[in-house]
Amino acid sequence: MVEAVLRTERLTKHFGGLAAVNDISLEFFTDQIHAVIGPNGAGKTTLTSLLSGDLLPTSGRIVLDGEDIAGLSADRVSQRGVGRSYQKTNIFLPFTVFENCRLAAQSRLKSSMRFTRPALRYDDVSREALRALAEVSLEHRAQELAATLSHGEQRQLEIAMTLATRPRILLLDEPLAGMGSEESARMVALLQRLKQAHAMLLVEHDMDAVFALADRLTVMVNGSVLESGAPEQIRASAAVQEAYLGTEELHQ
Amino acid sequence: MRHSRLAAAVLFACLLALVLLPWFAEKYYIQLFTKMMIMAIFAMSLDLLVGYTGLVSLGHAAFFGLAGYVLAFAAPQYQAANLWLSLPLAMAVSGLLALAIGVLVLRTSGIYFIMVTLAFAQMVFFVFHDTKIAGGADGIYVYAKPVAAIAGWEPFSLENHTHFYFVVLVLLVLVYALLRMLLASLFGRVIVGIRVNEQRMRSLGYRTFRYKLVCFVLSGALAGMAGYFAAAQFGFVSPDILGWHQSGSVLMMVILGGMGTLNGAILGAFAMMLLELGFQGLPVVGGVDIGKHWQLLMGGFIVFVVLLLPHGLLGLGRLASRLLRKPAEAGDG
Ligand SMILES: Nc1ncnc2c1ncn2[C@@H]1O[C@H](COP(=O)(O)OP(=O)(O)O)[C@@H](O)[C@H]1O
Ligand SMILES: [Mg+2]
Numbered sequence: 182m183v184e185a186v187l188r189t190e191r192l193t194k195h196f197g198g199l200a201a202v203n204d205i206s207l208e209f210f211t212d213q214i215h216a217v218i219g220p221n222g223a224g225k226t227t228l229t230s231l232l233s234g235d236l237l238p239t240s241g242r243i244v245l246d247g248e249d250i251a252g253l254s255a256d257r258v259s260q261r262g263v264g265r266s267y268q269k270t271n272i273f274l275p276f277t278v279f280e281n282c283r284l285a286a287q288s289r290l291k292s293s294m295r296f297t298r299p300a301l302r303y304d305d306v307s308r309e310a311l312r313a314l315a316e317v318s319l320e321h322r323a324q325e326l327a328a329t330l331s332h333g334e335q336r337q338l339e340i341a342m343t344l345a346t347r348p349r350i351l352l353l354d355e356p357l358a359g360m361g362s363e364e365s366a367r368m369v370a371l372l373q374r375l376k377q378a379h380a381m382l383l384v385e386h387d388m389d390a391v392f393a394l395a396d397r398l399t400v401m402v403n404g405s406v407l408e409s410g411a412p413e414q415i416r417a418s419a420a421v422q423e424a425y426l427g428t429e430e431l432h433q
Numbered sequence: 434m435r436h437s438r439l440a441a442a443v444l445f446a447c448l449l450a451l452v453l454l455p456w457f458a459e460k461y462y463i464q465l466f467t468k469m470m471i472m473a474i475f476a477m478s479l480d481l482l483v484g485y486t487g488l489v490s491l492g493h494a495a496f497f498g499l500a501g502y503v504l505a506f507a508a509p510q511y512q513a514a515n516l517w518l519s520l521p522l523a524m525a526v527s528g529l530l531a532l533a534i535g536v537l538v539l540r541t542s543g544i545y546f547i548m549v550t551l552a553f554a555q556m557v558f559f560v561f562h563d564t565k566i567a568g569g570a571d572g573i574y575v576y577a578k579p580v581a582a583i584a585g586w587e588p589f590s591l592e593n594h595t596h597f598y599f600v601v602l603v604l605l606v607l608v609y610a611l612l613r614m615l616l617a618s619l620f621g622r623v624i625v626g627i628r629v630n631e632q633r634m635r636s637l638g639y640r641t642f643r644y645k646l647v648c649f650v651l652s653g654a655l656a657g658m659a660g661y662f663a664a665a666q667f668g669f670v671s672p673d674i675l676g677w678h679q680s681g682s683v684l685m686m687v688i689l690g691g692m693g694t695l696n697g698a699i700l701g702a703f704a705m706m707l708l709e710l711g712f713q714g715l716p717v718v719g720g721v722d723i724g725k726h727w728q729l730l731m732g733g734f735i736v737f738v739v740l741l742l743p744h745g746l747l748g749l750g751r752l753a754s755r756l757l758r759k760p761a762e763a764g765d766g
Contacts, residue, residue, distance in 0.1 A: 235636060255635045256636070256638050256640050259636060272630075273630055274629070283622075287619060288638040293623045293639065294620060294643075295620060296620050297614060297618060299618060303619070
């Protein structure tokens with residue numbers, strides 16, 4: 182049997198009296214996209230932040246390559262090969278598009294305690310940054326300031342930054358939110374490609390994309406898992422229909 | 434492109450003027466400009482923290498002043514200290530103090546960072562103010578300027594005000610070049626990233642605390658270099674040199690000139706000291722001694738600059754160069 186690269190065991194996060202993530206056990210495999218859906222406030226972003234080290238869990242374990250990483254800081258988690266993007270675009274707005282990715286790529290050098298050689302003369306780093314930009318088709322905007330990009334382009338840039346850190350595990354929090362249909366289609370194709378070599382957590386509201394991409398699907402409601410399994414199984418579930426998919430379809 | 438070429442030309446002209454100054458100016462002005470360049474080094478060291486890393490320190494005088502005291506200790510009575518030993522020592526002591534303080538204060542941010550840097554600097558102030566280790570509140574004299582002897586040979590003498598001037602000018606240029614190199618390096622990119630979005634830097638895998646700490650120590654050591662020469666020039670060190678007044682004053686220089694540019698820090702230091710003199714020299718008008726109330730004018734001026742020029746005096750230069758270029762470009766086309 183294939184071992185999960187990443188799994189959570191009874192992961193829980195309380196904000197005061199609120200259990201934003203409640204007793205969640207999930208597994209992530211390379212070559213698979215594990216999509217997490219659920220209404221706003223379900224705890225999807227909190228779950229992502231626990232996995233990325235941005236938040237410390239109240240209890241439970243996060244096992245990466247057989248080792249418990251719950252409690253490690255975000256920079257350590259990142260260095261272990263977990264890359265994330267944020268639901269609320271989180272980039273360096275005053276920097277150029279290229280510099281955003283270059284900084285991300287630079288993080289993979291053994292150390293940045295280097296004080297003499299100009300950063301731009303590290304050709305490997307620059308090449309890696311351009312490669313990541315090419316993945317999201319943003320090379321032509323490389324020299325623009327990130328702040329001048331459209332919302333959709335900023336979302337793409339954020340994905341490129343995540344890729345520039347060469348993660349093995351991707352945690353993507355609503356990567357398609359705010360993208361035009363063309364950008365969306367391109368991103369779906371990219372995620373399909375990335376699936377080959379990565380384990381992926383995909384939090385997404387776009388149901389067409391979710392069902393096109395997901396190998397596993399977990400539905401969260403109020404911090405807990407309502408259902409988890411193969412996409413077809415979820416689609417057929419009466420509980421899910423009632424709690425989530427049904428209402429979603431009503432809106433459309 | 435054109436903007437940066439113009440800036441380089443202006444910078445070069447300023448440097449040329451500084452190099453030529455001793456041939457045209459009297460002793461008083463040579464010493465005045467020496468002092469301004471010392472403050473410019475101090476201001477640049479703070480700009481590294483405030484303007485580039487986004488750490489607003491209100492206790493930077495502690496590192497400046499401590500180095501001055503180190504010189505005073507290294508030159509007991511009428512015996513001169515050796516420059517080549519006492520300068521690195523003073524910078525190392527300031528750097529160590531920055532390390533000790535930095536380890537504690539860099540865990541905070543924003544307003545808390547401002548408060549704890551101020552608190553630690555005040556602690557250092559009271560150590561010198563309330564104990565007799567260096568003359569207490571009365572201060573201590575540095576009777577003899579450091580000697581630059583290397584095995585009996587003295588390439589220059591700091592007792593000579595022109596030599597002193599050139600030594601400080603060379604250091605100003607060196608510190609400027611060092612910081613420019615640093616800011617273009619991998620390290621420099623990291624600290625600027627930290628200013629813009631520290632949380633994102635962490636999630637990209639950077640241990641931001643370490644970079645901030647190195648920056649803090651380096652900044653403290655450079656402030657120490659400035660403080661060492663300030664004490665050597667003035668020939669006297671008292672607790673005022675590391676008080677919050679001094680910290681506020683250097684922060685003002687950085688803000689006045691324009692943060693995060695180095696050039697702005699230098700401009701701010703020069704401008705503030707010249708303005709101080711200018712305001713102090715104002716005459717008595719209708720029974721009111723305007724010059725005596727120079728601090729009021731200075732305060733007003735700084736408020737004026739901060740409100741109208743978000744990028745400091747340097748922003749004024751940029752504005753002017755853009756206005757000058759407009760007609761020229763119209764002519765081109
Ligand atoms: N930092 C926080 N402090 C307090 N409550 C929070 C915090 N972050 C999220 N929450 C709460 O936790 C719940 C889950 O939020 P979130 O994880 O953002 O949900 P989702 O991403 O599924 O929309 C919400 O009720 C939200 O208000
Ligand atoms: Mg969310």
